[in-house]
Amino acid sequence: MTEDSIVEVRGLNHWFGTGDARKQAMFDIDLTLERGSFTVLMGPSGSGKTTLLTLVGCLRAVQEGSVRLLGHELHGAGAAELTSLRQRLGFIFQAHNLHESLTASQNVIMGVQVRPGVPDALAEAAAARALDLVGLSDRMDYLPANLSGGQKQRVAVARALVGNPALVLADEPTAALDKDSAAEVVDLLKRMGATRGTTTLLVTHDNRILDRADRILTLEDGRIVKREGAQGR
Amino acid sequence: MTRLLQRLMGRLPIGWLQLTHKRGRFAAALAGVAFANVLVFVQLGLMNSLAAATLKPYEFFQADIMISASDANALAEGGNVARQWLLQALADPDVVEGMGLFVGNVPWDRGGNSISFTTFGIDPSQPGFVAQGVSDGLHLLEVQDAVILDRLARGLPVEEAAGIRPQTPLRFEAQDRTLSAMGTFVGGGGFGGDGFMLTSDQTFLSLFPSRSSAAPDHILLRLRPGAEVAATVTRLRALISDQSLRIRSYEDAALEDLTYQQTQRPTGVIFGFGVLIGVLVGLVIVYQVLSADVADHLREYATFKAMGYGPRFFLGIVLEEALVLGLFGFVPGVLIGAGILALMGAVTTLPLGMTPDMAVTVFVGTVVFSALSGVIATRRLAAADPADLF
Numbered sequence: 159m160t161e162d163s164i165v166e167v168r169g170l171n172h173w174f175g176t177g178d179a180r181k182q183a184m185f186d187i188d189l190t191l192e193r194g195s196f197t198v199l200m201g202p203s204g205s206g207k208t209t210l211l212t213l214v215g216c217l218r219a220v221q222e223g224s225v226r227l228l229g230h231e232l233h234g235a236g237a238a239e240l241t242s243l244r245q246r247l248g249f250i251f252q253a254h255n256l257h258e259s260l261t262a263s264q265n266v267i268m269g270v271q272v273r274p275g276v277p278d279a280l281a282e283a284a285a286a287r288a289l290d291l292v293g294l295s296d297r298m299d300y301l302p303a304n305l306s307g308g309q310k311q312r313v314a315v316a317r318a319l320v321g322n323p324a325l326v327l328a329d330e331p332t333a334a335l336d337k338d339s340a341a342e343v344v345d346l347l348k349r350m351g352a353t354r355g356t357t358t359l360l361v362t363h364d365n366r367i368l369d370r371a372d373r374i375l376t377l378e379d380g381r382i383v384k385r386e387g388a389q390g391r
Numbered sequence: 392m393t394r395l396l397q398r399l400m401g402r403l404p405i406g407w408l409q410l411t412h413k414r415g416r417f418a419a420a421l422a423g424v425a426f427a428n429v430l431v432f433v434q435l436g437l438m439n440s441l442a443a444a445t446l447k448p449y450e451f452f453q454a455d456i457m458i459s460a461s462d463a464n465a466l467a468e469g470g471n472v473a474r475q476w477l478l479q480a481l482a483d484p485d486v487v488e489g490m491g492l493f494v495g496n497v498p499w500d501r502g503g504n505s506i507s508f509t510t511f512g513i514d515p516s517q518p519g520f521v522a523q524g525v526s527d528g529l530h531l532l533e534v535q536d537a538v539i540l541d542r543l544a545r546g547l548p549v550e551e552a553a554g555i556r557p558q559t560p561l562r563f564e565a566q567d568r569t570l571s572a573m574g575t576f577v578g579g580g581g582f583g584g585d586g587f588m589l590t591s592d593q594t595f596l597s598l599f600p601s602r603s604s605a606a607p608d609h610i611l612l613r614l615r616p617g618a619e620v621a622a623t624v625t626r627l628r629a630l631i632s633d634q635s636l637r638i639r640s641y642e643d644a645a646l647e648d649l650t651y652q653q654t655q656r657p658t659g660v661i662f663g664f665g666v667l668i669g670v671l672v673g674l675v676i677v678y679q680v681l682s683a684d685v686a687d688h689l690r691e692y693a694t695f696k697a698m699g700y701g702p703r704f705f706l707g708i709v710l711e712e713a714l715v716l717g718l719f720g721f722v723p724g725v726l727i728g729a730g731i732l733a734l735m736g737a738v739t740t741l742p743l744g745m746t747p748d749m750a751v752t753v754f755v756g757t758v759v760f761s762a763l764s765g766v767i768a769t770r771r772l773a774a775a776d777p778a779d780l781f
Contacts, residue, residue, distance in 0.1 A: 217697060217778040238701070245699030255694040257405070259412030264403055271402050272699045278397060317698075
């Protein structure tokens with residue numbers, strides 16, 4: 159693993175189910191994500207994109223092969239270590255998954271307070287900056303119910319970025335957005351890569367954003383069948 | 392409130408925000424907790440009332456040791472004791488005084504309503520056995536058919552009781568005799584009678600011709616100052632040959648009576664079950680509210696899990712909700728409970744009312760059981776799998 163690589167996947171295999179129903183979903187995946195890179199993961203439904211995202215994001219246990227994340231081997235890692243590593247990641251979901259009873263600002267604060275010992279004032283200031291970054295500084299005290307779909311997704315982006323994560327894992331973050339909003343979100347992630355070195359792994363079917371990717375990986379039936387872009391593996 | 396909780400907890404009060412987000416549901420949940428509190432308060436009030444009513448007559452007398460028949464589980468229950476054991480007990484060097492205590496029930500038919508007096512027959516020449524406040528005018532009992540009445544007796548009009556004086560006695564018919572109430576004392580209605588009445592042992596025997604002066608219901612003993620009650624009880628058990636008799640300190644006799652009333656008599660058992668049911672209802676209500684709340688927010692919790700929040704964080708949220716429900720449900724619960732107990736006390740003249748002990752007990756119980764419900768409800772959090780979010 160080089161100093162600049164955030165994620166290194168080697169010989170990754172993964173199965174779902176048990177006994178006769180056991181089915182292999184990932185086949186011998188090799189992948190490296192460099193610091194600050196913007197990688198798009200494409201492929202038809204059921205090709206294994208989401209499974210790969212959840213394995214790299216410490217949301218599933220690695221069964222076979224190696225996944226090194228931020229220098230930590232995930233194969234055989236305990237629940238506490240996985241939880242701790244997740245605190246250094248940013249997640250953006252297709253559905254914004256904002257907490258309905260928290261304001262935009264409070265939702266973003268949750269992205270900071272996951273790390274123990276952060277003072278309230280610091281968390282609030284960071285949340286304000288993050289919301290400003292996504293152009294929602296005038297919606298800080300709004301509940302999700304009073305925000306548009308695009309605004310909610312931008313709050314979710316702010317929540318993912320507020321903790322200055324090393325890696326952002328995004329699943330169809332632009333699916334519910336119009337063209338301009340989608341472009342804004344992707345540009346923001348790209349900008350974070352350039353200025354803060356944030357690495358992004360983004361699953362999408364959205365052809366509108368492909369031209370902004372450093373690298374495009376195509377998965378089919380659990381295998382990477384096509385690699386396009388600057389980096390090798 | 393959010394700010395205050397945030398300062399106290401060092402994080403956003405998510406439980407509080409979740410509960411107050413849907414105000415209608417929050418109000419319904421608080422009403423449920425308050426209802427459970429009221430149930431517990433009423434049953435506890437009745438239990439306390441049973442205890443107070445049981446111990447009340449023991450306060451009328453001053454004794455160190457009480458000798459009763461083997462089946463005398465309560466002051467007004469069981470067989471009698473041969474007076475000869477009183478004389479035998481006086482042989483002990485520490486026993487300075489003994490008195491037979493007669494107990495019976497005297498109904499006073501007032502033409503339409505009847506007042507049932509738990510009546511004590513005592514020797515008026517031994518005022519040392521009678522407590523201050525009751526002993527006033529004790530010498531008047533030496534007159535045949537004179538009685539001292541409980542002025543708080545259920546069914547006895549206040550103005551009628553207030554008019555009772557040695558100079559203006561209240562005369563009434565009971566047990567085919569004309570009794571003269573020469574004075575009053577403070578007792579109160581209980582579960583076994585409407586009030587109390589004090590007479591001389593001679594008058595008592597006139598009211599109950601089948602009873603014998605040689606066989607009182609209990610024997611009360613007073614010891615010389617500084618004598619050890621427990622040691623004297625042990626000596627008396629050896630001294631008195633009738634081993635079936637219950638010889639115990641006066642204090643123990645009262646407590647045994649109380650235990651009997653609370654655990655053996657139907658009323659005590661029913662009140663005890665009432666408290667249990669109230670607690671269970673509260674537990675179920677809080678569990679249902681929290682469980683439904685967890686189910687409603689599984690997706691958000693899964694998101695927090697994905698972000699790196701650990702099990703303690705989620706337990707903290709659910710416990711926070713449990714405490715909010717417990718605290719905010721307690722306030723209306725204690726107010727309504729106090730009102731209902733006061734009303735019941737006024738109607739029944741039972742010693743019913745909210746006491747600080749009760750309020751503190753129910754408050755602590757509410758918080759503890761709410762927290763327990765919260766801990767049980769967190770089991771549903773296992774269903775919040777962040778991998779399912781993608």
